Amino acid sequence: MSKIDEELQLLHQKIVLCVTPNSEDEIDIVLSWLSPTFQPQIPTLRIKQCLKVVFERSDERARFLIEQYYLTLIRTHFFSQFDAIVNWRDMVRLERLYLSKVEFILGAPVYWIQDEIVSFKRVLMNKNIEFKKRLHAKLEAHILDNDLDRFNQLYQWLAPAFDGQEIEFNAKMINLKVDQLSQELMKNNVDDRYLVMNTYNHFIKDFWSKFYKSLITEDDHELTAIIYQSFEKNYTKYKCDEFYTKIVPQFPASRKCLLELRSILNKDIKTVGAKVLENLYHGFVSRFLTSSLLTCEILYFYIKTVKCLKIIDPMGMCLRSLSKAVRKYLNSRPDLITTLVLGIFPLHHDERIKVACVSDGNSIHFQKLEQFAKEVGDFSLGPELPTALPWFHQPHLPRCTYDGNDELLKQYLNWVPEPPRIRLDVEEPEDNDVKYVPPADLIHVLLDTLESKRALVDDLLSVVSGKFIESEEYTLDSEWQKIMNILLNHLEATRKGAVTSEEDDLTHLNDVDIMLEDLKLSSRFRNQVAHKNNAYIGSFPHVKILSKLYWRHYQSLNGRLITSKRKWNDEMKPLVDNLTSIYEVLNVGRTLKFDTGSSSRVSFNMILNSGETKSFKVTMEQYLVISHFQSEANGEVGQERHGMTTMGNHSLPDRHHTLTSLHHLTSIPKTKLLTILSFWKQKGVVLEHPEGYFGIKDET
Amino acid sequence: MRIEVTGVSLVSTWAWDIPKDSSNAEHATIQPTEVEQEEEEQESDEDEEVCGICRNRYDATCPSCEYPGSGCPIVLGLCNHNFHVHCIKQWLSTETSRGLCPLCRQGFQLRTSALINKPHYEEFQKLLMSVRQHNIPMGGELDQDMMDDGFIR
Numbered sequence: 001m002s003k004i005d006e007e008l009q010l011l012h013q014k015i016v017l018c019v020t021p022n023s024e025d026e027i028d029i030v031l032s033w034l035s036p037t038f039q040p041q042i043p044t045l046r047i048k049q050c051l052k053v054v055f056e057r058s059d060e061r062a063r064f065l066i067e068q069y070y071l072t073l074i075r076t077h078f079f080s081q082f083d084a085i086v087n088w089r090d091m092v093r094l095e096r097l098y099l100s101k102v103e104f105i106l107g108a109p110v111y112w113i114q115d116e117i118v119s120f121k122r123v124l125m126n127k128n129i130e131f132k133k134r135l136h137a138k139l140e141a142h143i144l145d146n147d148l149d150r151f152n153q154l155y156q157w158l159a160p161a162f163d164g165q166e167i168e169f170n171a172k173m174i175n176l177k178v179d180q181l182s183q184e185l186m187k188n189n190v191d192d193r194y195l196v197m198n199t200y201n202h203f204i205k206d207f208w209s210k211f212y213k214s215l216i217t218e219d220d221h222e223l224t225a226i227i228y229q230s231f232e233k234n235y236t237k238y239k240c241d242e243f244y245t246k247i248v249p250q251f252p253a254s255r256k257c258l259l260e261l262r263s264i265l266n267k268d269i270k271t272v273g274a275k276v277l278e279n280l281y282h283g284f285v286s287r288f289l290t291s292s293l294l295t296c297e298i299l300y301f302y303i304k305t306v307k308c309l310k311i312i313d314p315m316g317m318c319l320r321s322l323s324k325a326v327r328k329y330l331n332s333r334p335d336l337i338t339t340l341v342l343g344i345f346p347l348h349h350d351e352r353i354k355v356a357c358v359s360d361g362n363s364i365h366f367q368k369l370e371q372f373a374k375e376v377g378d379f380s381l382g383p384e385l386p387t388a389l390p391w392f393h394q395p396h397l398p399r400c401t402y403d404g405n406d407e408l409l410k411q412y413l414n415w416v417p418e419p420p421r422i423r424l425d426v427e428e429p430e431d432n433d434v435k436y437v438p439p440a441d442l443i444h445v446l447l448d449t450l451e452s453k454r455a456l457v458d459d460l461l462s463v464v465s466g467k468f469i470e471s472e473e474y475t476l477d478s479e480w481q482k483i484m485n486i487l488l489n490h491l492e493a494t495r496k497g498a499v500t501s502e503e504d505d506l507t508h509l510n511d512v513d514i515m516l517e518d519l520k521l522s523s524r525f526r527n528q529v530a531h532k533n534n535a536y537i538g539s540f541p542h543v544k545i546l547s548k549l550y551w552r553h554y555q556s557l558n559g560r561l562i563t564s565k566r567k568w569n570d571e572m573k574p575l576v577d578n579l580t581s582i583y584e585v586l587n588v589g590r591t592l593k594f595d596t597g598s599s600s601r602v603s604f605n606m607i608l609n610s611g612e613t614k615s616f617k618v619t620m621e622q623y624l625v626i627s628h629f630q631s632e633a634n635g636e637v638g639q640e641r642h643g644m645t646t647m648g649n650h651s652l653p654d655r656h657h658t659l660t661s662l663h664h665l666t667s668i669p670k671t672k673l674l675t676i677l678s679f680w681k682q683k684g685v686v687l688e689h690p691e692g693y694f695g696i697k698d699e700t
Numbered sequence: 701m702r703i704e705v706t707g708v709s710l711v712s713t714w715a716w717d718i719p720k721d722s723s724n725a726e727h728a729t730i731q732p733t734e735v736e737q738e739e740e741e742q743e744s745d746e747d748e749e750v751c752g753i754c755r756n757r758y759d760a761t762c763p764s765c766e767y768p769g770s771g772c773p774i775v776l777g778l779c780n781h782n783f784h785v786h787c788i789k790q791w792l793s794t795e796t797s798r799g800l801c802p803l804c805r806q807g808f809q810l811r812t813s814a815l816i817n818k819p820h821y822e823e824f825q826k827l828l829m830s831v832r833q834h835n836i837p838m839g840g841e842l843d844q845d846m847m848d849d850g851f852i853r
Contacts, residue, residue: 469711472709510766513766513767514766514767514768517767521769542707542708542709542710543709543710543711543712544709544710544711544712545712545713545714546711546712546713546714547713547714547759547767547768547769548713548714548715548759549757549759549760549768550768551713554713571705572708575708575710576710579710579712583714584717587714587769587770588815588816588818588819589716589717589773589774589814589815589816589817589818589819590714590715590716590717590769590770590816591714591715591716591717592712592713592714592715593712593713593714593715594710594711594712595710595711595712595713599711600708600709600710600711601708601709602705602707602708602709603705603706603707603708604703604704604705604706605703605704605706606701606702606703607701607702607703607704608701609701615706620710623703626703627703629701630701630702630703631701631702696701
């Protein structure tokens, strides 16, 4: 016999002694019925009669003993079932069973049985892990499904058994809802602004208004403030995760999102902000500074990242470290300069191919380069941000005004606090004391990727000088002028010592000065020529006279100066002779050496024998070659006028030429001649005969 | 087929008009082969046409000038040594120059026939005169030699 059985037997005997004699049978029947396992649960007529007899004959003590007997029975039953109770419904069933007999005897549940049931729930929650887990899962499911009525029902059932753990539980439920809403409304959303506020409002409207009534007695503003911060924290976390997958690629569409992130980070820049920026730095390094990406791809993502960082990190804390890392990584890549040049300049596709071919352009991916060039765009870092202290510029707001001359007082009144000095862990300690000025535009960002700017500025000047030469006027078009201005600003800053200068930078500056002076003098010369109203020159207004040494356009890869010496044709010769003589008169001791190469351009109409007219704008060399194919009548006029023999020595018809005859006429090397003839063949003007000579297509 | 030119955009570089020596002219009559001509395209400007003092090219500036050309002209010496005006003036105004060419130590004179020297002729006459005056009290063999060489006229 177990202890419980002994105890039950003892209680049985005590009850028998307390109740009026001759009721033993009734007592036995009643006590047997009280057992939770007794069937049927609903008392029969006999049991009801026995209950009536027993309770009529029993006093207070007897009733107390019956209660004790019943408690022992249900405790025994409860603990025998303990491991089998895994669902909330199991416990609810037992609760009903235990209460039902008491209700039948006393008409209503009494405190002792209620307390006992609460104790059972408490034990279950503390000791039955499976039950606890399933119950929590059920509550969480109701929360997540927004089924707050069922949640409330379950919560009220469980509440008395919390045993001081309700705060922890409530916090868990709130966090769950906050996380759920954050995930639903904030994650993958980079287009909307005020996302944190809207999500919070959604939380308050749909959840909190019902939730707090069931859990908390009054609306706690401190708690709601903490909930708002939780939303901000979640927002920061999501946006950090999405920074390189969504925010950076979708910029500028993601600008609103960045502005919101910035406002959150600004609240605690020293801890949260610094941590986030550090994560972003490591994210960029691990994601983009890898050998699997092309230089133009790295630069493309770098530019996009800088644009984004400029918003959330206006002080350049992360950018400073990032530029160092990018510089260190990219400077080992041989195609960096070429990629930068191709990306910075608004070159046409064929010009890009030319630049890429000059250097080692094998690793250039033109489609990705195009993407990078497009991103560099107008060099701006996007629209200006509002000032750090917007109220400072609000005239309608009350502020101290002072119109006096006391500089010290003025300075005091206009004082603006310095931004906090934050240092990321990623920074190297030796650089911490150097004052860092965040870049103002993308050209500075790109120049910053180079250990030495000399090579890039060299290339930059070379391309700009080429553009100046190609330009119809003495100025550049607006797009190129912008680049020129940026270049000048950089060089000026070098002259003033505002940026780290190299010896070569001053040479560059001098070159640019001379280039601009040349163009000014050329323009003046053109006006002087126009003033003389020369018959030959009247219709040919554009002459550029350059100081060859300072125009990188004339320098070959090994630094030598390149010149082209070709023979003029009968039409061009008087023009250049006249220009030269005027120049020599105006500039004693100096003469002109016209470039017959690719720099000089000629526009002309080609009138074919069929009557068709074609217009061309070509280089001087291309013009000189094709001009020798003019029909005989034209050639004769030229010969008579200038007394020159042009084609008379050849056995071929006048309008046909071999490579040798063209070489004699133009002094252009044969390899170059072939290129030029191939150009005209492509244009459908020149035809190569099987006999080895060339002629005009429509006349053959 | 005929061509009607509608517009020309000419690019030219300026150069000092230095008369060629007769030896150079003879050399010019020899026709270069085509390969040589290709090479010449790149090398013709690589001749040692540099100022004998600052070693900068004639069409570059001397160290004290900003803009080449009329801003920093050159002069041709009778001894076939050419200099930037500012370089040779600075040299001639030193006591150690004694009015001599810094390269060949002959009395420095401008080539009167060269058009390039025309704007500077008078100025140099004055300068050389003052150098002469400065050198007379010093006496010595060298001054006599200079007079004999025709440096002082």
